[in-house]
Amino acid sequence: MPIVRNVSRAVSQLLQSSGCGCGVSIVPVRCIGVSPRQVASDAGFHSVSFAETDHPRVLITGGLGQLGVGLAKLLRKHFGKNNVILSDIRKPADNVFYSGPFIYADILDYKNLREIVVNNRITWLFHYSALLSAVGEANVPLARAVNITGLHNVLDIAAEHNLRLFVPSTIGAFGPTSPRDPTPDLCIQRPRTIYGVSKVHAELMGEYYHYRYGLDFRCLRYPGIISADSQPGGGTTDYAVQIFHDAIKTGKFQCNLKPDTRLPMMYIDDCLRATLEVMEAPAEALTMRTYNISAMSFTPEELAQEVQKHVPELQVTYSVDKVRQAIADSWPMNFDDRNARRDWGWKHDYDLPELVTTMFGFLGSDSRIAQAN
Ligand SMILES: NC(=O)C1=CN([C@@H]2O[C@H](COP(=O)(O)OP(=O)(O)OC[C@H]3O[C@@H](n4cnc5c(N)ncnc54)[C@H](O)[C@@H]3O)[C@@H](O)[C@H]2O)C=CC1
Ligand SMILES: CC(=O)[C@H](N)C(=O)O
Structure with a gap:
């Protein structure tokens, strides 16, 4: 009994002292083992010049999806090519492989991930690996493993090695009982997808590690992201990218959401810039660790009109995908991002x-526009 009392006293002292997110020296170190894997010694990013060490040393997990390659490009401009390592479990295209350091990293392999962080003296980690909303519903066990177990590995390694950690969340972290128009930062969050549940879990775990262990956790809830030179990975907002490709290729687009389904959306450049800005923000400026960010909100019908x-000859038809429609109907219509703008x-x-206009500029629609006129 006295032991139990002593332990609970120690725990309550710890909890009281950790409110400021600093000064707690205990970190969740897992038992140290020998990793069977070695990072290739010729990977090219081990020898950095002295000047380069002034910058953060960055690792991006899940970097070959819709957002990671663009993020690597932006960060390399700021911090130098060799200071940003892109990683994934997929094989990179030639142009990606030759544009800067790339390494295989499975976030479910804790030792391998830790070894990469240690060997490359990583200081900032952008954790992009995930299964998105629609593919997550199609394979719940895998989504649970990647989005939840993978996050646990990343959190422990980040806390153990004192990293600044960025984990994106999403409009999908809200559900049908959340206020939807607009959705504030702090409100009821009861999502009905494994993706949403895993993202709420990530928000809460990251904030818990921040207050409990002093982890420098930063999180933005992204809207649906629209990009020209990368394909979405199986989400509910994918239609808003596909319409551009189909408009150019065939002049016909079949939308899998109803014409009046309103969702928050954002162009990729805004999303990636926001990500860098929140990572560079002084800690004192951040009154929260998870922020909504917003840009625009539209329906398929409004996007089609634009x-x-x-x-002008684009023909749009609607063939509703029940799973995606149910997801979209439970998500925010407009996002309140006043806190991010203020802080x-x-x-x-x-x-x-x-x-x-920017999407068509990228996708080279000039010839079609000329034909249409
Ligand atoms: N694209 C969007 O509209 C939005 C994205 N986000 C978040 O941003 C992040 C990046 O999103 P996207 O690039 O669109 O995702 P994506 O689905 O295009 O790419 C995810 C990547 O994770 C990788 N991955 C899967 N299992 C892995 C494992 N075991 N180990 C390492 N990597 C693994 C995949 O190979 C893939 O390249 C995700 O966390 C997503 O939830 C949030 C809101 C909107
Ligand atoms: C908004 C997201 O998180 C993603 N694009 C999805 O539709 O699943």
């Missing part, structure tokens, strides 16, 4: 017309 200004100066650059 696209038709560039490709660290978040400001989006792209509204719907700029987004559509």
Whole structure:
């Protein structure tokens, strides 16, 4: 009995002293073992110049998806090519492989991940690996493993090695009982997808590690992201990327959501810039560790009308995917991001017309537009 009392006294002292997120020296170190894997010695990023060490040493997990390659490009511009390591379990395309350091990293392999962090003296980690909303519903056990067990590995390694850790969350972290128009940072979160559940878990675990162990955890809830040169990985908002490709290739687009389904969306450049800005923000400026960020909000019908200004002959039909529609109907319609704007100066650059013009600029629709005129 006295032992139990002593332990609970020690725990309650710890909890009281950790409210500021600093000064708690205990970190969740897992038992140290010998990793069977070695990072290739010719990987090219071991020999850094002295000047390069002034910058953060970055690792991006799940970097070959829709967002990771663009993030690596942005961070390499800021911190130097060799200071940013892209990783994934997939094989990179030639242009990605030759554009900077790439390494195989399975986030479910704790020792391998730890070894990469140690050998490369990583200081900032961007954790992008995930299964998104639609693919997550199609394979719940895998989504649970990657999105939850994988996150636990990342959190422990980040806490153990004193990393600054960015984990993206999503509009999908809200559910049908959340206020949807607009959705504030702090409100009821009862998502009905494994993706959403895993992201709420990530938000809470990251914040818990921050207050309990002093982990420098930072998290943004992204809207649906729209990009020209990378494909989405199986989400509910994917239609808003596909419409551009189909408009150019065939002039026909079949949308899997109803025409009036309103969701928050953002152009990739805004999303990646926000990610860098929140990582660079002074800790004192952050009154929270998880922020909504917002740019625009539209329905498939509104997007189609804007696209038709560039490709007037585009024909849009609707064939609703029940799973995606149910997910979309439970998500925010508009996102309230006032806290991000106040605390660290978040400001989006792209509204719907700029987004559509920029997408067609990238995808080279000039010939079709000329034909249409
Ligand atoms: N793209 C979007 O619209 C949004 C994305 N996000 C979040 O941003 C992050 C990046 O998103 P995307 O690039 O769109 O995702 P994506 O689905 O395109 O890419 C995810 C990557 O994770 C990798 N991965 C899967 N299992 C892995 C494992 N065991 N170990 C290492 N990597 C593994 C995949 O190979 C893939 O390349 C995700 O966490 C996602 O939840 C949040 C909101 C919106
Ligand atoms: C909004 C997201 O998180 C993602 N694009 C999805 O649709 O699953």
